[in-house]
Amino acid sequence: MSRPDISAIDGGNPVEQQATAWFVRLRADDASERDRQAWQQWLHADPGHRAAYGRIEALWSSLGDFAAAPELATRVPRPRVAPRRAPRPRRWLAAAAAATVLACATGMAFLLLAPAAVESAYRTGIGERRSLQLEDGTRVDLDADTRVQVRYDHRGRHVRLDGGRAFFRVARDSERPFLVQTSAGSVRALGTRFEVSRLGNAADVTLYEGSVELQGSADAARPAARLGVLVPGQRARMADQRMQVTDAAVAAGSAPGWLSGRLVFNDTPLPEAVAEFGRYSFKPVLLADPGLASYRVSGVFRGEDVEGFIQALGEVYGIPEHHTADGSHVLGNAP
Numbered sequence: 001m002s003r004p005d006i007s008a009i010d011g012g013n014p015v016e017q018q019a020t021a022w023f024v025r026l027r028a029d030d031a032s033e034r035d036r037q038a039w040q041q042w043l044h045a046d047p048g049h050r051a052a053y054g055r056i057e058a059l060w061s062s063l064g065d066f067a068a069a070p071e072l073a074t075r076v077p078r079p080r081v082a083p084r085r086a087p088r089p090r091r092w093l094a095a096a097a098a099a100t101v102l103a104c105a106t107g108m109a110f111l112l113l114a115p116a117a118v119e120s121a122y123r124t125g126i127g128e129r130r131s132l133q134l135e136d137g138t139r140v141d142l143d144a145d146t147r148v149q150v151r152y153d154h155r156g157r158h159v160r161l162d163g164g165r166a167f168f169r170v171a172r173d174s175e176r177p178f179l180v181q182t183s184a185g186s187v188r189a190l191g192t193r194f195e196v197s198r199l200g201n202a203a204d205v206t207l208y209e210g211s212v213e214l215q216g217s218a219d220a221a222r223p224a225a226r227l228g229v230l231v232p233g234q235r236a237r238m239a240d241q242r243m244q245v246t247d248a249a250v251a252a253g254s255a256p257g258w259l260s261g262r263l264v265f266n267d268t269p270l271p272e273a274v275a276e277f278g279r280y281s282f283k284p285v286l287l288a289d290p291g292l293a294s295y296r297v298s299g300v301f302r303g304e305d306v307e308g309f310i311q312a313l314g315e316v317y318g319i320p321e322h323h324t325a326d327g328s329h330v331l332g333n334a335p
């Protein structure tokens with residue numbers, strides 16, 4: 001037998017089944033170099049394969065002496081094994097027993113441990129950016145002053161953006177959808193690249209690659225409503241159970257400017273531009289004149305160069321500036 005019968009164990013997660021079959025095959029007495037090469041190809045074909053195989057290895061190690069306990073098979077239904085044409089060699093008996101125990105243990109682990117999930121929280125401070133790699137290979141870049149909570153289980157991958165902005169490069173995993181939640185709504189994706197930014201009670205989503213589905217916010221009395229689907233190059237603002245789509249003018253395969261410290265404004269309302277600089281400066285910029293809310297800004301600035309931003313506003317719009325005792329920048333004349 002040159003490769004494992006990945007359909008031998010019926011039921012459950014197909015990727016977990018494949019990982020179990022490879023784990024058992026590689027521990028058989030007649031495992032060949034060809035088997036190991038085929039396993040390596042399978043392992044590198046999808047980040048989800050590597051994650052599943054790692055979970056099987058960890059589960060087997062955690063069983064210890066309990067792996068041979070008869071109670072394991074009595075608490076979980078015995079897996080159905082596909083019939084074979086030829087008798088199985090005796091050297092496969094130990095591997096077959098391992099397959100049965102692993103299948104039972106995997107099933108019991110999901111039954112007993114499914115409510116538990118791997119949860120992590122990450123945050124960045126003023127002027128700080130951070131790059132993360134999650135367990136499935138997904139990369140998340142956090143802009144300054146950002147807070148996220150990550151929750152992974154066998155049914156899904158969930159990220160909650162509590163504040164700030166993040167850029168996601170999602171690893172494809174058809175068994176576990178990837179969901180980014182905000183107070184204004186959520187973003188559902190498979191393998192794709194997109195940015196989500198919190199703006200008060202609203203959220204902006206910019207799609208760089210792939211496809212995402214936007215959903216409104218949900219509560220106990222109302223399930224999430226489907227708002228629509230974005231295509232690359234579009235940006236949508238989610239607020240009040242609606243979305244408004246505009247062209248984002250981003251090139252396919254590109255990334256947000258803030259990853260390299262640049263803030264890019266394209267007809268951006270002045271209050272939003274000021275809020276962007278607030279992520280990078282301990283000395284906030286305040287708008288003293290409510291009339292300034294109607295001003296719009298276009299240009300490229302360094303995130304840490306708030307002085308250059310204020311100088312540009314003065315040159316283009318003639319907006320005066322003064323400082324408070326704590327060093328805050330105040331724009332405009334108070335009414």
